[in-house]
Amino acid sequence: MKPDGTSRSARHVSAALLAALLAFLPVAGVRSQDVDDASPHSDAELVAEVISVAPGRTFSVALRLTMDEGWHSYWRNPGDAGGTTTIDWALPEGFTASDIQWPHPRRVEAPPLVSYGYDDEVLLLVDVTPPDDIETETVTLAARADWVVCEEICLPATAGLELTLPVTAGPVEYDPRWSQAIGASRSRIPAAAAGWEFRAWRDAAGFVLEATAPVSLDEYGDGAYFFSSRASTIAHAAPQPAVIDGRSMRLSLPASEYLHGPVTSLDGVLLAPPGLSWPAAEGNRALSVGAPVTIGPAVAGTPTTLVTALLFALLGGIILNLMPCVFPVLSIKVLGFVEQGGASRAGVRAHGAAFAAGVVASFLALGVALLVIRASGTLVGWGFQLQSPAVVGLLAGLFFVLGLSLLGVFDVGTSLTRLGGLMGPSRGLGASFGSGVLATVVATPCIAPLMGAALGFALTQPPLPTLLIFGAIGVGMALPYVLLSMRPTLLGRLPRPGAWMETLRQVLAFPLFATALWLVWVFGQQTGVDGAAYLLAGLLLVALGAWMLWRWPRSTASGRRYTLSRAAAAIVVMAALTVGLRGTKSQAGPPTDESWQPFSTVRLVELQARGRPVFIDFTAAWCLTCKVNERVVLETETIEEAFRERDVVLLKADWTRQDPEITRALEAFGRTGVPLYVLYTGDAARPPIILPTILTKETLLEALEEI
């Protein structure tokens, strides 16, 4: 064993011991500048490019480290092991020193680890600026350097260094001995090159760094490497496969196992393949990189500016009215307008505005909630409120009650309808506002497929633009109603109120029951058949309570009967809540469909490593588009056959309940919600294919041809 680790502690024992120890150390050569220490296997000295110092004239000094063969010192990010070099300056008054300017390192491979360092000799440059007047004849630059050298083993080293230079008033003279070496070192410092652009985004495995050069990069092939300035960002030891396409190059950078929290930029050095220098970089092999990290690749069609994002959001909001989630609410809103036929124009307008306010306010509230939850570190995505069985259960109950009320089973006066806010204009402005709120709450599961890109963009923005985009969706959704209420001629064309309205009202109860049914099904997906049974029992009790109100109405029931029935109804409703909530405690059993396996990142990586084609279905029970795609495309004979033929492994990422791993995977593709369909062809060099949100058999079969 070499006498390495011991030297470190000895230094702290006493000077006498140190002296004794030094005598036994295989010191290669102690420079005259070393005042208190030396390190075996490496030496340090301070050198300057000038032989004299002139007032106010910046010059370069270097910490020159020389290492024995096989030994390395380290870059600013040492990589998987080792330690960086630091310089603590003690400069004459008025002198300032820059940070270390690091020449690009090389990969030091010691499988399974990779460090970033230097061998043989390295000059770490520092620019020193003297004050405008220097009174002494000489100046002494003193510094303490700490560094680590490793071969198989590691040795920390420290040295107190000094460099004394005469002061001159005349022109600065360069030291031929060091100015050349310092110049050579400077040429290895990564440069910013004109015309180059860098950006980065997350993918399922880590990061993608895209460099766009002013000219074609076709001749660069493999071998470019990105050194991250920060540790715990990328996996240092992982290969960095490159895809070059004309002027752009994409490096896949797997994430560090120690990555925690968001990364807003990738900073570091992009090194050209051995023997090459980058174009338009003045012969430099190393480019300085500062690439902002977005959560997904910015693609054509994705709104990249706030204005286009707002436009998308507005359009999306309008289309939202045609979504099946919103439709039941919409039909009742139309009923409201019909009833308004005879009302005053001003009243109609006020109700339109109140509804719009309800919609916009709820979208803003959802935006704020999403921001707050995300800021607290929890991973959430779109539709998060429907990932809670309790919310789904309560919504099912609400729709059931409103349906009953429309049927006329019970007439609850204004209090309950104001809560649901569905009953139209005669019930006051609060009800209109409330119906806006409800419309928004049930609309959200339909938003993700339509607005995935816009929402993905929104969530990468600071809070204000994010909220603006959310607000724009709300404005878009409310726009048709506002226009309708503002245009008296349109309203005039609506049929006159009459007895037919009662029929329409009752008919409209059925879309509400359908929505309740869907919510019960979602609840069942989350909690299993037992959970759904509890919820249905809760709904039964709700029906019982409603019947009590209908059987003993205020107008006919005697005082005592009325009070008793109301108390009984209250108890029954409490029981309904208890039973329904009991259902949320149930757990859904494992999926029964054997052709689909549950998604996990580990499983995906494993399958990729084996070169298997993989199809991932990011889905949720409450996502209607997902379910439609599954029925109409994924679960058809043709597609199942095509999957089998090509031996595609099918992974289902079920996001019905909150799952951080799936949220992260979605985020990696720049999405905040489901559905998302990804096909890995099994060829590691090829990017995964992201399929359209609205799947068709044709597009999927076409994509499968790529395997």
Added chain:
Amino acid sequence: MKGLDTMKRRLVCGPLLCLAVAAGLAAPEARAQNAAWEIGAPAPEFTLPDTYGEEHSLADYRGGWVVLEWLNYECPYVGKHYNSGNMQGLQREYGEKGVVWLAIVSSAPGKQGYHEPDEMNSLSKAKNSAAKAVLLDPEGTVGHLYSAQTTPQMIVIDPDGVLLYNGAIDDRPTARLADIEGATNYLVAALEEAMNGQEVSRPTTQPYGCSVKYAR
């Protein structure tokens, strides 16, 4: 609802197709390394002999807190924490709180940090180590399971066997004794948060130190 869905599909197909196809074209290729460990997942099981020949399985300690420490007495970064008494202090402090502290040596025979059991025992005694046991992993199997990169590297496992922390001991990646004072000790932070029922706010950090001297 089928009819509605079909209608919706037709309505939004146009713009969405364009969007999604574009996204597909620009999608990056993905490749990740395959680590056996994951924060929040069950810690990889192992059984290793200690320096007295006794076998220790992680499963034996289910129900209590476990700390794993990757150890190489000759590594100067480890020296920083042993020569200052920092590591032994933590071993005692948390040992008294019932934490099972296992030091693991993954150095291969002939490499730095590897010692025959007897020699290891006298070294541990000289260092005044208070670890419950020093486990020998000369083939590096367990080291690779937890992708231990450096000595020291610290792991925290909760009573349910769930991995809560994997990373550096503190935030000063140096071998200087002077840097122990004033450093933020990640291990202590993780243990304190976890034992008080809170979520560990930094569940992974870049470990620093000497590379683990695995067999090649």
